[in-house]
Amino acid sequence: MKTYDIGIVGAGPGGIACALQAQKHGLSFFIIEKGSRIFQGIIDSYPKGKKVYATIPKSETGPFPIEALAPAPDKPPVEEYIDTIEALAAKRGIAVQFNEDFESMRKDRDAFVVATGNGHYRARAVVLAFGSNIPVDLGVYGEAKTIARKLDNVQDHIGFSTLVIGGGNAAADVVAALSRAKRDADDETPVYWSNRMEHFEINTDVARDLGEEILLGGHIRILQGALPRIGEVDEDGVDRLTILTQEIDAGCGVILKQAMSFPMKHVIACIGTQGPAPIFSQIGLQQITCTEGVCRIGREGAQLVILSPDFQTSIRGIYAIGGAVSPVYIEIQEEGSFKERKHTNLIYTAVKDAVRAVDHIAARLSA
Numbered sequence: 001m002k003t004y005d006i007g008i009v010g011a012g013p014g015g016i017a018c019a020l021q022a023q024k025h026g027l028s029f030f031i032i033e034k035g036s037r038i039f040q041g042i043i044d045s046y047p048k049g050k051k052v053y054a055t056i057p058k059s060e061t062g063p064f065p066i067e068a069l070a071p072a073p074d075k076p077p078v079e080e081y082i083d084t085i086e087a088l089a090a091k092r093g094i095a096v097q098f099n100e101d102f103e104s105m106r107k108d109r110d111a112f113v114v115a116t117g118n119g120h121y122r123a124r125a126v127v128l129a130f131g132s133n134i135p136v137d138l139g140v141y142g143e144a145k146t147i148a149r150k151l152d153n154v155q156d157h158i159g160f161s162t163l164v165i166g167g168g169n170a171a172a173d174v175v176a177a178l179s180r181a182k183r184d185a186d187d188e189t190p191v192y193w194s195n196r197m198e199h200f201e202i203n204t205d206v207a208r209d210l211g212e213e214i215l216l217g218g219h220i221r222i223l224q225g226a227l228p229r230i231g232e233v234d235e236d237g238v239d240r241l242t243i244l245t246q247e248i249d250a251g252c253g254v255i256l257k258q259a260m261s262f263p264m265k266h267v268i269a270c271i272g273t274q275g276p277a278p279i280f281s282q283i284g285l286q287q288i289t290c291t292e293g294v295c296r297i298g299r300e301g302a303q304l305v306i307l308s309p310d311f312q313t314s315i316r317g318i319y320a321i322g323g324a325v326s327p328v329y330i331e332i333q334e335e336g337s338f339k340e341r342k343h344t345n346l347i348y349t350a351v352k353d354a355v356r357a358v359d360h361i362a363a364r365l366s367a
């Protein structure tokens with residue numbers, strides 16, 4: 001079996017950035033992808049036609065670490081952005097092994113053997129760039145399994161009120177896309193946008209688009225502090241989600257509750273994903289479980305992977321980057337102390353992590 005310098009798992013922005021950076025250092029690599037296209041994770045999760053922003057987190061100064069991977073400043077639709085990346089990969093001769101689902105990994109002397117459903121690959125270092133694709137649980141009483149996690153077909157919602165749950169960029173994008181489509185179809189039914197918190201956390205680019213949509217007459221109704229509560233089948237056999245929109249203390253122990261109920265097929269929950277903790281555990285990577293007093297940023301119960309400043313995990317030679325380590329991980333500092341690090345899930349971040357990890361691998365292999 002051939003031994004490569006680097007094994008890359010996932011052909012998203014992080015994985016492709018690793019491949020380009022490996023080429024720059026003259027390192028050999030393989031890249032496996034469970035889907036059938038480059039950027040499959042993005043293809044699977046973005047609404048059709050969504051504009052892709054080259055957002056740089058506030059804590060960073062830029063520029064984009066690999067310029068060729070930055071979405072163009074005119075915010076191309078996702079399909080155009082992917083075409084550009086595929087053309088770039090073809091031009092640079094990046095051969096992705098498609099339909100290869102990472103299953104496990106074991107140490108084999110001075111290298112690692114990565115197993116997929118179809119075979120084995122061997123590399124001196126491995127970068128886990130498989131994104132974060134385990135949806136956060138909606139946490140409602142009853143069943144809510146049929147609720148979509150992304151906007152699959154905008155036409156399915158024309159003529160029906162739709163509820164979008166979530167307070168971040170992904171939810172805002174879906175709200176804007178749905179509202180735009182309804183406006184184009186002269187459909188007056190509203191898009192309800194709910195968040196369990198009072199505040200919505202979206203970046204400037206997304207806010208600008210959403211503001212434009214509202215000014216153009218989009219029917220968007222905001223439900224702040226609204227909690228999804230019950231998933232149930234009604235007497236007509238329709239799966240419905242009940243969302244609590246208001247609670248008023250009427251005194252003497254009486255609480256007035258106001259709720260709305262939506263057919264689940266018109267509910268989209270963009271409430272984020274969590275890191276692939278079970279896969280990290282299976283590989284044997286050290287993680288810390290957030291409990292009260294331990295984490296300031298991480299959710300209670302979340303498992304946070306431990307990484308060096310170069311994104312090396314607790315196993316020397318294995319790195320984890322991008323969405324896979326978002327939205328928060330634990331950084332082990334040089335003097336051995338731990339620091340909780342917020343890690344915004346953006347294309348920029350994944351690319352920046354990749355460059356840092358591959359530079360570190362290159363330095364180690366040449367030492």
Ligand SMILES: Cc1cc2nc3c(=O)[nH]c(=O)nc-3n(C[C@H](O)[C@H](O)[C@H](O)COP(=O)(O)OP(=O)(O)OC[C@H]3O[C@@H](n4cnc5c(N)ncnc54)[C@H](O)[C@@H]3O)c2cc1C
Nearest residue numbers: 010012013014034040041053102130131322323345346347
């Ligand atoms: C709706 C939405 C809109 C967004 N809009 C923007 C935006 O406008 N600008 C921006 O900067 N960011 C945006 N983001 C975030 C951005 O897409 C992510 O930060 C980025 O894709 C992370 O890159 P990644 O390479 O770490 O992971 P991913 O893009 O998730 O790539 C991981 C790849 O690994 C593959 N994979 C997964 N598991 C396996 C396995 N077991 N074996 C092999 N391959 C596997 C996946 O198929 C995927 O192709 C958005 C996210 C969402 C959900």
